[in-house]
Structures are given as structure tokens and as C-alpha cells.
Amino acid sequence: MYHLLKGFHEYLTRKEEFSVIIIGLDGAGKTTLLEKIKTLYNETPGLSPDKIGPTVGQNTGKITLPSTILQFWDLGGQRGIRNIWPKYYDDCHAVVFVIDAEDRERLGEGWEVFDSVLSAPQILEVPLLLLANKQDSPLSLSVEEIRTDYEDWYQHKLGSARRDRFGEAEMAAATRRERLASLDVMGVSALEGTGVRAAVDWLFLRVQNSRRESQKNSNE
Numbered sequence: 001m002y003h004l005l006k007g008f009h010e011y012l013t014r015k016e017e018f019s020v021i022i023i024g025l026d027g028a029g030k031t032t033l034l035e036k037i038k039t040l041y042n043e044t045p046g047l048s049p050d051k052i053g054p055t056v057g058q059n060t061g062k063i064t065l066p067s068t069i070l071q072f073w074d075l076g077g078q079r080g081i082r083n084i085w086p087k088y089y090d091d092c093h094a095v096v097f098v099i100d101a102e103d104r105e106r107l108g109e110g111w112e113v114f115d116s117v118l119s120a121p122q123i124l125e126v127p128l129l130l131l132a133n134k135q136d137s138p139l140s141l142s143v144e145e146i147r148t149d150y151e152d153w154y155q156h157k158l159g160s161a162r163r164d165r166f167g168e169a170e171m172a173a174a175t176r177r178e179r180l181a182s183l184d185v186m187g188v189s190a191l192e193g194t195g196v197r198a199a200v201d202w203l204f205l206r207v208q209n210s211r212r213e214s215q216k217n218s219n220e
């Protein structure tokens, strides 16, 4: 009887673990975001922003939500180390791409990198959240402006690609249209914590839903 009850209790309290990767250009605020998430959700607070330096490699953090554990992997964004991101693609359940909405000069570079993430085959079906960070700064672009800026950047790119290799660009455009239609963009301030809980709620719901989708597909 004890074992039966113990088993039942374990069944009721068991938690599923999901991996979330946080990527984006260096300086976008990925580590600041992860440390803020730790502070908001864990008993032990994360590092304060003045203790955070550029990430060479990865930082990790775990939070516990109802019946769910989210395991975060914050990956360094400097140019020379971005090529390690795809090694994490196969095993992740959600992707957070952080863009520095304040740094207008680097938006083009950010979109170039975001675009390669958006079309990476291993994560085409994985929930993807674009976070427009640094919303506390009056210089930051709003969520709407960020979306428009990416779309303008993409149209411009498509225009130049069309002149080079028409067919390939059209095919990529179709895949991207689908991806973009379901893309959510949210504004946050990793520094002040604004919007961070809403972003975590989004992740929680989306990993649960995509798990259900994959269960449904495997039962069909």
C-alpha cells in the first residue's frame, strides 16, 4: 500500500523538464535576462547586472513551475562563438532570441543572425520568441517598431536576392512567411524585470502545447 501511495504521489508531483535556449548578439542582454528570471522565480537571487560580463560559452539556470521545470541555456553572442548555437538546436524545446532594441546601429547585424535562426531546419517546429529588450530606455524601439524594422530589413534582403537567384529566394520566402505568421514579439526590460514574467508564461504555455502536439501526432 505504501508503495502504491508513494508511486501515486510521485505521479502527481512529477515534473517534466524542458530546455530553452537564449540567443542573440553580444550585449543584447541575454545573461541579464537569465539572472533576472532566476531572481524572480528562485529563492536564491541571480547575479546583479554589475557582476555580469560577456559570456564566453554558456550560463545555465533552472526554474520550477507547476508540473514543469524550465532549464535555460544562455549562450554567448560574440561573433566568433555563435557557431556553437546549432549544437543546442536538436535538444531544445523553445528558443528565445533577444534583440537590443536600443542599439539601432546593430539592428541589421541582429536581423542577419535572427534570419539564420528563423530558417534553421532543426528548429523550424520549435516555439520561437523574439524579445525586444531594453524597453526601459527611451531610445529603444517599441515591439511594433521592431517587427516593422525586421520586415523592412527582410524585404530589402529579398529584393537583392531576387536579382541574384530568384527561385531559391522565393522558396525561402514561403517557409519564412509561415514562421513569421506564428512569431511572437514581446517587449522586456531584463534590467528592471518588466515583461519578464509574461515571457516566461509564454514559454511555459508553448512548451506544454508543443508537447501535446507531438503526443497527438505520435498517436495518429
Ligand SMILES: Nc1nc2c(ncn2[C@@H]2O[C@H](COP(=O)(O)OP(=O)(O)OP(=O)(O)O)[C@@H](O)[C@H]2O)c(=O)[nH]1
Pocket: 024, 025, 026, 027, 028, 029, 030, 031, 032, 033, 049, 052, 053, 054, 055, 056, 075, 076, 077, 078, 133, 134, 135, 136, 137, 188, 189, 190, 191, 192
Ligand atoms: N538599459 C538596459 N540595459 C540592459 C538591459 N539588459 C541588459 N542591459 C545591459 O546590456 C549590457 C550587456 O548585457 P549582457 O546581459 O551581458 O548581454 P549578453 O547578451 O549576455 O552578451 P554576451 O554574453 O556577450 O552574448 C550590460 O551593460 C547590461 O547591463 C535592459 O533591459 N536595459
Ligand SMILES: [Mg+2]
Pocket: 030, 031, 032, 053, 054, 055, 074, 075, 076, 077
Ligand atoms: Mg551573456
